[in-house]
Amino acid sequence: MHSRPQPAAAGPASVEAHRDKVRALLAGLAVRTDTVPLADALGRGLARDITAPLDLPPFANSQMDGYAVRSADLAEGGVELRVTDPVPAGAQPAALAAGTAAPIMTGAMIPPGADAVVPIEAAEPDVFPEPGSPATVRLPATAAGTYVRAAGSDIAAGTRALAAGTYLGPGQLGLLAALGLPEAPVHAAPTVLLVTTGDEVVAPGTPLEAGKIYDANSTLLDSGLRQAGLAVTRAGITADDPDALERLLRAHAPAVDLIITTGGVSKGAYEVVRQALEGHGVEFGSVAMQPGGPQGLGTFDGVPVLCFPGNPVSCLVSFEMFLRPVLTALLGSPAPRTAVRARLAAPLTSPAAKHQVRRGTLTPDGTVQLEGGAGSHLVHALALSNALVHVPAGTAELAAGDEVEVWVL
Amino acid sequence: MHSRPQPAAAGPASVEAHRDKVRALLAGLAVRTDTVPLADALGRGLARDITAPLDLPPFANSQMDGYAVRSADLAEGGVELRVTDPVPAGAQPAALAAGTAAPIMTGAMIPPGADAVVPIEAAEPDVFPEPGSPATVRLPATAAGTYVRAAGSDIAAGTRALAAGTYLGPGQLGLLAALGLPEAPVHAAPTVLLVTTGDEVVAPGTPLEAGKIYDANSTLLDSGLRQAGLAVTRAGITADDPDALERLLRAHAPAVDLIITTGGVSKGAYEVVRQALEGHGVEFGSVAMQPGGPQGLGTFDGVPVLCFPGNPVSCLVSFEMFLRPVLTALLGSPAPRTAVRARLAAPLTSPAAKHQVRRGTLTPDGTVQLEGGAGSHLVHALALSNALVHVPAGTAELAAGDEVEVWVL
Secondary structure, eight states: OOSSOOOOOSSOBOHHHHHHHHHHHHTTOOOOEEEEEHHHHTTOBBSSOEEOSSOBSSSOEESSSEEEEOGGGOOTTOEEEEEOOOBOTTOOOOOOOTTEEEEEOTTOBOOTTOOEEEEGGGSBSSSOOOTTSOOEEEEOOOOTTTTEEOTTSSBOTTSEEEOTTOBOOHHHHHHHHHTTOOEEEEEOOOEEEEEEEOTTEEOTTSOOOTTOEEOOHHHHHHHHHHHTTOEEEEEEEEOSOHHHHHHHHHHHGGGOSEEEEESOOSSSSOOHHHHHHBTTTEEEEEBSEESOOEEEEEEETTEEEEEEOSSHHHHHHHIIIIIHHHHHHHHSOSOOOOEEEEEESSOEEOOTTSEEEEEEEEOTTSEEEEOSOSOTTOHHHHHTOSEEEEEOTTOOEEOTTOEEEEEEO | OOSSOOOOOSSOBOHHHHHHHHHHHHTTOOOOEEEEEHHHHTTOBBSSOEEOSSOBSSSOEESSSEEEEOGGGOOTTOEEEEEOOOBOTTOOOOOOOTTEEEEEOTTOBOOTTOOEEEEGGGSBSSSOOOTTSOOEEEEOOOOTTTTEEOTTSSBOTTSEEEOTTOBOOHHHHHHHHHTTOOEEEEEOOOEEEEEEEOTTEEOTTSOOOTTOEEOOHHHHHHHHHHHTTOEEEEEEEEOSOHHHHHHHHHHHGGGOSEEEEESOOSSSSOOHHHHHHBTTTEEEEEBSEESOOEEEEEEETTEEEEEEOSSHHHHHHHIIIIIHHHHHHHHSOSOOOOEEEEEESSOEEOOTTSEEEEEEEEOTTSEEEEOSOSOTTOHHHHHTOSEEEEEOTTOOEEOTTOEEEEEEO
16 A cells, blocks of 8 residues: 555544554565574564463472371361371372371372361461371361362463563563473564664764754664564665665665664754655654654565654654554554553643653652653653653543543653 | 671661662762764663753754745735745855845755845745746734754754663764764673573473573573663573582672672572572562562672672572672663653552562553562463552552552663
């Protein structure tokens, strides 16, 4: 659908409409599926459903250090039982004879015949006898099932353990290990070509002439993309020369899954990305979002291209609003941003026609403090933030204490 | 203070008291400081304060595509001005003569003499003339400063840009790049020896005999530690043999900054970690926390040791409650967990004497749904969660709708 540029729409697209376009563009992303050891699966998305091959726990086991008993042997006021051989974790115990109690450790298998555990703290005496020496113990009445973790009570064999598209973090990988699975089928990391444009940007560490600024976008987006699990090729800074940009893209396109450019997309007179790509498979338009309004999207030599605006905060917001959630939905990685509700620490205003994305700091008391103003150049304010604050289209002002949706960065 | 074991305290330590002990133990962690390229600094903690070497923005620049003007030239009803040479981003413009307007692009330097920008949309005509051809433009009255980003308005040269101990994510690295700094001084990653113990655990991918369970802890903690930016050495599973464990620790200790063991710390009869380390520089005790009550802490051959309990959820909670926040405070990495407030979707009960840590799913409507019960073996429920839910000591029950503190995983 993006092989030919579309005519510019009458007005700006909504955030949702543009995200849908990004999703359609990336739906065909040709990303390999690999089966890898669990240690290499961290941060990747699961490529298919995983069914539990066994129950968890695999067998009924004790939740406490104590005595395994037949609950029918016990009664109000306590009953004296003969102590049998202890059951350590990892052992397969003999059946528990009526009238006896077996010392059992947390996690150890409940002996056949036993149906409850009395914690050692409730026993008289409340210490285990020396193994091998004859002993009795007085135990209180205890209901069947007490301190027993039933087989399959966490998950039953044959049921779905994890769904395709699940992000594999420590908890998910721990589950796969608990299920005995040494490997996981995952989507490989897409490779991204990142091209920063602009005559005015120079690399950090070099002298800064008047009128120039340092290139923050390369570092910001490169870090964000790598943190999101993507493999990044940085093509460096190009001059504002459309032919040079086109040559650069052509040289790299065969080796990458996705191209991201920054800058050169708005309606100014010197918009190198627009000049190079408009009419060549990429459409440029406006999204009703602040910052990050100007956006381009399409393909170049068959490779999906996203063109973000040039200000650092616009770049980050474009990544977080469009690319990141679409990758999460398609590939299960990166992890989805967690959305929470928080109360504004101070009032704000927002252009009613746009979805405004502010930067802020969430505090444990449930409030969010905005960092800096709405300006897309405020990279110091961004560096002080741990969250994105959403002011949806249709809202022109909010008061201190009003609840907003916040994404945790 | 940990070279000799302390006698067991009268009762369980509070979570805060135990965290203080972990902090004291790790305060002397001998971790290198390196100055590394920004690309290698992602995920590390900043080793010292960074002072801004220049203003951001470095010079007054335009927030819009439009006309740079002397605001005093304009008046109610609009004034016709002569259009001069355009100012592209990256150029150092000539001074703006009185009675003229210079086409200016977003981010371009405000010419000397100019003090405001009129957006192109407010100009008549609302398109720029061909450069070089004589032209005039009619512009409305505009206040001084309009659409001008003042030099230093994001951060002023000479002020602190980032504090020592700041976690370096995309936003922070983007700021350093914007300041022209190609490198950052960071704390190197500590190296951790991770030792999983237990006669009952076997490695995933091998057959499971009756009474045995698969080792989830190695994968869970290894992933969690690596995700937190640490370098991990996995020492594999040891049998419940205290001498073998001691030999294993002795062999690895010289090469690591920290030792973490799992399992073998409670009051049962077969507690290998306790048997190997109690009386050799490690103290064992109980923390008023559920799960994760039994904890050990001390040094082995001069290397700090933390002994976590053996259930997977207890391991993860121990890591999140003690080690992770202490590393964040000491080294600036990993990133601090974001704490938010959320409303319980359902009621819960908790042992009043303990700080209970439940697992749950935060939803965008501001509620948190508990996943599974309180049991520390519920690794499937953990895998469905994206948050830890705190029920502080002193609270025995909470109702649906009650607000709780939640840490975003």
